[in-house]
């Protein structure tokens with residue numbers, strides 16, 4: 119099942135008097151439960167694309183669909199709710215909240231918006247996540263007391279707290295040494311398999327691209343390769359697109 | 370609640386900055402609270418002290434007018450007034466009957482002008498109970514011509530107890546007269562109002578005024594407290610009005626300076642016999658009351674001015690805080706924090722700051738007031754009139770204080786509002802890529 123669809127997406131940034139076309143018409147689809155890499159050199163448009171999938175930015179032209187929702191039609195409030203309920207975020211520089219402990223950082227998304235979990239259930243779930251990312255002995259520590267790898271583990275657990283369908287990670291290993299980076303990616307892959315969470319991560323590191331089921335390669339704001347399990351994946355959209363169109367017509 | 374907790378944690382990040390801002394808020398409220406506390410007690414203290422100086426809270430004078438148009442203040446027979454007081458139910462603690470004149474004291478080439486009150490030291494307890502002496506004492510008043518004067522007057526005349534001095538005055542009907550006094554006692558400087566008064570035996574004062582021994586000029590009722598003064602004053606006025614001619618209290622109240630208008634009411638009238646003038650301490654102190662009101666109003670103005678300055682600081686600080694945490698805001702927005710929640714986070718921080726600062730300000734003001742109340746300025750302090758037994762006192766009105774705290778909270782919120790809204794409106798993508 120296609121969970122993310124980009125169709126003819128363009129993004130133009132105004133830069134002084136000129137305009138920079140960061141993404142120049144990109145289309146691809148992503149299958150639910152996959153471990154996807156958006157690969158490409160610096161400046162190729164990875165962050166821009168992840169921001170648009172993550173609903174923190176809007177395309178200048180084209181369509182972005184998350185699940186069954188066209189993001190074009192949504193206002194800020196609805197987009198925020200969509201991010202809260204459907205998406206998880208992992209950042210290159212971790213972006214933890216410095217005044218909160220490991221446990222509190224992971225719990226934070228659950229304190230926003232409508233509360234769905236009971237206190238006991240919530241605590242068990244956070245405890246499980248803390249365990250899952252291997253930080254049981256660090257739950258009371260503040261981010262500044264942790265190493266880079268540990269911080270990114272907290273960020274992974276935080277991204278998972280709201281049980282999102284999709285986790286987005288923009289160069290999650292760029293601020294880590296290669297050994298730690300690999301461990302982080304292994305952890306993400308493990309969770310992807312265990313929880314069926316779709317992971318989309320960007321990287322310019324050829325080595326870690328190999329772990330992905332689906333690789334979308336960018337250059338200068340264009341897709342130059344779109345391979346899923348070694349085969350061309352542009353067909354995914356036709357299938358998903360028709361299904362979405364059919365369900366829209368049926369409704 | 371969670372936002373509140375996060376706000377609390379955020380404030381603890383830069384403790385120095387939080388203390389500075391909270392301290393500024395505390396300082397502002399402290400100053401205003403001190404002024405209010407002072408103004409609250411100011412009027413009470415002045416009233417109480419003035420009641421002691423004037424020997425009463427409610428007064429009556431008899432005024433006669435001669436064929437030549439002169440006004441004489443004289444109560445020949447007070448049975449009418451006392452009956453009226455009884456009817457009005459005045460719970461007088463003391464009844465004082467004062468004869469007095471403005472006289473010129475002369476001693477060895479020095480002169481001093483002062484009001485001399487006649488007191489019956491044998492029967493009246495009010496004044497003797499309150500007099501404190503620096504030199505000499507009540508014993509000297511056994512001399513019919515004894516006089517008690519205050520220190521500044523004694524210095525001016527260069528006299529000591531036992532010295533005899535001359536007095537020039539006008540009798541009740543305006544004739545020049547001369548008498549002689551013997552200094553019995555010298556009281557400490559009672560401040561701006563008291564330095565003008567001296568006390569002598571009523572019998573001798575009456576003799577100098579050329580009035581009968583049972584006659585006097587002002588009848589005063591000293592109440593157990595300041596409460597009810599206006600009510601009893603009105604009732605007494607009505608009761609006197611039912612029995613005799615009176616000066617119109619209500620007409621005078623419409624004038625810009627009511628007490629002066631009231632005292633001068635007889636100027637352009639003629640009447641036969643006695644016309645009574647009834648007034649209260651509150652009437653006399655109407656202008657002082659205005660000063661207290663002005664103080665209270667100015668405290669609010671000061672609060673607003675101080676906060677105008679503090680608000681600039683709060684706004685700037687919150688703007689800095691916003692830039693410091695811009696990536697964090699982007700992160701929280703990505704994770705699913707709504708704009709309103711971001712705004713509320715900042716406003717919560719401002720609110721905690723305001724209430725914490727206000728509480729601290731009130732506490733410090735309380736401590737300062739307690740400290741100042743303990744200082745004994747002495748009965749001879751020139752500030753005597755605004756003190757209570759030589760101590761400063763403060764009285765805070767709960768409603769005014771609550772209002773000031775509310776103003777402080779509201780102004781702090783307003784100051785933080787702009788940066789808070791700006792933070793809430795940040796585009797998450799822009800916030801996330803901002804490198805500080």
Ligand SMILES: Nc1ncnc2c1ncn2[C@@H]1O[C@H](COP(=O)(O)OP(=O)(O)O)[C@@H](O)[C@H]1O
Pocket residue numbers: 131132133138139140158159160161162163164165166167
């Ligand atoms: N806010 C911006 N304003 C102007 N140009 C931008 C902005 N963000 C990105 N770009 C440009 O868009 C292109 C793609 O950037 P980006 O998506 O960050 O690439 P990547 O993440 O692959 O390094 C680059 O040329 C970059 O300079």
Ligand SMILES: [Mg+2]
Pocket residue numbers: 164165166288289
């Ligand atoms: Mg990037």
